Amino acid sequence: MNKAKVRVKVPASTANLGPGFDSLGMALNLYAWIEMKASDRTEIQLYGDHMEQVPTDKSNLIYKVAQMVFAEAGVECPELEISVYSEIPLTRGLGSSASAIVGAMAAANRLIGSPLSDDKLFQMSSALEKHPDNVGASLFGGIITAYWDGSRAEYIRIEPRPNLEVLVAIPEFHLSTDKARKVLPEQVPLKDAVFNVSHTSLLVAALCSGRYDVIRHAMKDALHQPYRASLIPGMKTILDKATDYGALGVALSGAGPTLLALVDAESESRSELEHFLLSTLQGEGVPAQTMWLKPALHGVEELNHFDEQRSFLDNVRNSPEARL
Numbered sequence: 001m002n003k004a005k006v007r008v009k010v011p012a013s014t015a016n017l018g019p020g021f022d023s024l025g026m027a028l029n030l031y032a033w034i035e036m037k038a039s040d041r042t043e044i045q046l047y048g049d050h051m052e053q054v055p056t057d058k059s060n061l062i063y064k065v066a067q068m069v070f071a072e073a074g075v076e077c078p079e080l081e082i083s084v085y086s087e088i089p090l091t092r093g094l095g096s097s098a099s100a101i102v103g104a105m106a107a108a109n110r111l112i113g114s115p116l117s118d119d120k121l122f123q124m125s126s127a128l129e130k131h132p133d134n135v136g137a138s139l140f141g142g143i144i145t146a147y148w149d150g151s152r153a154e155y156i157r158i159e160p161r162p163n164l165e166v167l168v169a170i171p172e173f174h175l176s177t178d179k180a181r182k183v184l185p186e187q188v189p190l191k192d193a194v195f196n197v198s199h200t201s202l203l204v205a206a207l208c209s210g211r212y213d214v215i216r217h218a219m220k221d222a223l224h225q226p227y228r229a230s231l232i233p234g235m236k237t238i239l240d241k242a243t244d245y246g247a248l249g250v251a252l253s254g255a256g257p258t259l260l261a262l263v264d265a266e267s268e269s270r271s272e273l274e275h276f277l278l279s280t281l282q283g284e285g286v287p288a289q290t291m292w293l294k295p296a297l298h299g300v301e302e303l304n305h306f307d308e309q310r311s312f313l314d315n316v317r318n319s320p321e322a323r324l
């Protein structure tokens with residue numbers, strides 16, 4: 001067993017991009033950092049503004065996922081020192097659970113000499129999270145088109161074009177993925193299924209080819225957003241009108257409540273769009289914050305340049321290698 005510390009940096013993700021329900025995702029340059037070390041006693045330290053309700057005992061998701069990796073590899077490592085710093089808001093539709101799963105898998109696998117392949121980690125994380133678009137994006141970076149059929153996941157990674165930016169409006173309230181899935185119907189009309197197949201296909205082609213003019217149409221969805229709109233005041237107005245304020249296209253990020261606009265980096269209406277999103281939510285009594293993000297080109301990666309004299313937190317905050 002490697003007694004050295006392993007550190008990984010893992011990106012957040014946005015799932016669905018509108019119509020690609022459970023199948024189309026993108027990594028975002030918003031990160032969690034995880035440090036893991038075999039130890040005599042389990043100790044979990046959490047840092048960052050979003051971790052209040054995350055457990056620090058062996059029920060912690062990162063601890064549990066690490067144990068799954070050890071079990072799969074046939075290695076015993078019951079006690080771990082884990083430190084986590086996350087800038088990814090939890091239960092807001094920015095893939096925090098997927099990034100925790102992927103980060104834990106990558107760190108635990110590295111700790112025992114990387115016996116599990118990337119594909120194995122993708123299969124395990126897809127089976128656990130059930131959203132291969134979220135976990136695929138956190139594992140491989142970029143834009144991911146994927147499926148998980150209950151036994152196997154497959155994906156293709158698309159390189160995001162350099163001029164693609166992302167504006168997110170993150171409401172202050174939490175909405176768990178579980179709750180946002182419970183409002184979805186068990187069955188949908190064939191016309192809605194056809195709507196989404198055609199829109200997702202067009203969206204993937206638009207993202208690959210740079211045909212940004214069709215994104216406003218291609219990001220429309222009939223499978224989940226219409227049902228989830230009742231959970232997020234202001235969402236319908238934003239989905240209907242954000243393209244009038246300069247968005248290339250707009251969607252609910254994952255299961256919400258975050259709303260996400262794709263924006264051309266050359267756009268001159270950035271501040272109008274930002275103001276529109278914030279004022280629409282605020283007009284509905286929903287305080288929110290906006291962030292300008294970019295697609296993250298790299299998925300989870302090991303960090304080798306930590307300064308051992310500095311604390312984990314200082315390294316994350318101040319080391320350019322950790323932040324790049």
Ligand SMILES: Nc1ncnc2c1ncn2[C@@H]1O[C@H](COP(=O)(O)OP(=O)(O)O)[C@@H](O)[C@H]1O
Binds near residue numbers: 032100
């Ligand atoms: N860094 C983390 N460490 C441990 N658990 C985490 C971490 N990040 C997220 N989680 C778990 O994932 C849950 C959020 O998952 P979910 O409802 O799917 O929302 P999200 O859209 O943020 O993925 C949290 O309540 C917490 O249990």
Ligand SMILES: N[C@@H](CCOP(=O)(O)O)C(=O)O
Binds near residue numbers: 021023093224256
């Ligand atoms: N496809 C899932 C995505 C959930 O993503 P999250 O970031 O909200 O956890 C869904 O739409 O339910």
